[in-house]
Amino acid sequence: MAHNDPMIWGKDLTKTIGTQAIVKGVNFDIPRGLIFGFVGPSGCGKTTTIRLLTGIYRPSGGEVRVMGKLPTKFTRRDREKIGYMPQHFALYPDLTVRENLNFAASIYGVGLGRRARIKQLMQFTDLFEHQWKLARHISGGMQRRLSLAATLIHRPELLFLDEPTAGVDPILRQKFWDYFAQLRLNGTTLFITTQYVAEAVNCDLVGLMVEGNLLAVDTPAGLRRSAFGGEVVVLKTQDTIESTQIAMIDQLPFVRAKTKRTDENEIHVVVDEASTAIPALVEWCTKQHLPVDSYQEYLSPFDDVFVTLIKKQSKDM
């Protein structure tokens, strides 16, 4: 596999179980060394897609390559490069935290430096204090952390994490994402599914999955732009903005969509690029004798972005 080849590539990837199509003609082209966030509601086909990419499932149609190979034909060496954290806790409740990590290290053939690695991961996941506890006696959040530590034990090049932050408190969740970013810096590619759409902001690329269809794949900013037609600038003036003035703003060359009034002296303007549009807007207001109180780029919550994208998609269909 050449360095520039995509880490994960799929074309018209389809999976039907029984008579139900779970994944419907999905296309992927994920470069190595970044975080790919796979976002979508529960039951939309995220886990099935991960199972297709890890070779657990055979595709019903289409093509898929992971690290340049068919996942169902992975060799042992290929599998040693992959880490997989399933959605549910899949370790041993009657083993201690440390014993579970030792087991995970063993099945990946980790020999030298195992003790140090286990200690490092337990410290990272705040499980060091609980290392002698049985996995059945630790909380659900701790079990997620234990699963994550077990997945990372062999320093994989490609990580598939199926909802790693589910059931984890917000502080630790952020810590997880910080660690994922650190892994990415070290060259690891991460394929992460999540139901928390707000987490998409932590990803380099985001795929939006709805009912087996991959609606969009883009950077978080790109998705925002897709959702709203461009970047959104919030403009607040000291005086009331007249309707005629809003109509004039809509005619400006860098404005991409109909301007929305949110208050009598506040509007949301969709522009090509906020950084260049803001000075132009301020200049236009000055010319119109409309004193500007404040202006800023509006970063809408990703929940709004996804709801908008899904609505747009539904309209198109």
Added chain:
Amino acid sequence: MFRFLIRVSAFISKELAEILRQTPLILTLVLGPFLILLLFGIGYRSEARPLRTLFVLNNDSDLKQQVEDYAKNLGPQLIYMGITPDQGSAIRALRSGAVDLVVVVPEDALKTIQDNRQAVIHIYHNEIDPYQASYVEYFGSVYIDALNHRFLHSTTEQSQAEASSVQGEVHTARVSIQNLQQAMDQGGIQAGVSDKRQLVDKMEEDLTNLDTKLTAFDRMDPTVMITPFLGEIKGMANINIKPAEFFAPAVIILLLQHLAVTFASLAIVREQRSGTMELFRVSPLGSFEALAGKYLSYLIFGGTLAALITATVILGLKVPMQGAWRDYALVILVLLFTSLGLGFLISLVAKTEMQSVQYAMFLLLGSVFFSGFFLDLRYLSEPIRSLSWALPATYGIRLLQDIMLRGTSVNLVPFFALLGIGVGMFIVAWWLLRRRLQQEWS
């Protein structure tokens, strides 16, 4: 009250729905024991076990024909296996299980009886089961009684033949006396002196014969006359085995088989249920590595348990150990290996842990009935008996009884048969696990 009933009804409907959705499990629970009892009923032979009997007798023995006639006509409980002059080969046949009894008839049996002593017939058996040994001893005494009866019958016939000759001699003597009287009455004594002399000599000879026979009869020991043959029954085992001691090896084997099967039967189905199999599918772990690891761990665990059980049986219950510990350990190891294979197969077939446990219990019940644990396999008819040889316990019980109670070394045929089954099960379990790991997850 109404709410109480509603709450109770919640469990009634829930439990019934859960039970009814496990149809295979219910069928196994209900039909399994019935099936075992049915098979047992079909296979069980209630009549007394016939004994394959080999006689040791010189080819030129006077008794050869008689023994052969007796043996062939004694009844269905004795299967005549022939006559051999070689006692050593007969004992080897007994040890190998080719025959059930060896009857050694002394070379000089008739002479011994004529010398007014009982001829001792040695009957050898290889039973260690006290009940079977009692049966063989009883059968042996019946056989000797029958032999005595027949011998007495034939001797009486012979004596009757001899009595008629004695009667002839008495008749001749009477005729001689009459002739002598006639000659004396006619007064022709002088004329027939030599004839009269002959008549007197003949009379004396006849009376001497009669006297000899009566003297011999008079000297005869009544015991020897009534029971000319005495049976001495000997077992090949060097010790007197009590019932509790006899059952000890079977209990060890059955316990270890059940433990190994139960633990192994849960091993893979539990991985399947917990989702760790999904992790294995993505990991570089191979099916052979997973299975070998599981085998080794349970062998260590089973071996430790076996050591504890053995210590309890030997030190606590004072069950004798006649053979070598190395042989004992070897048999336990192979039994555990084969039982684990059986357990892993159950684990790969069962869908739930409850099903696995149920299958393991079903196997235990089958082993109690068909492994020879409480009923000698010779009381089972074919093809039911063949079922017994599918159970590791059947081989294990025999091997361990031989080592512990007979003091023999490992019997290679059942040992390698057990090992072969174990290897076969390992290969099938490996293939099934490999398929499971390659199959789509559902």
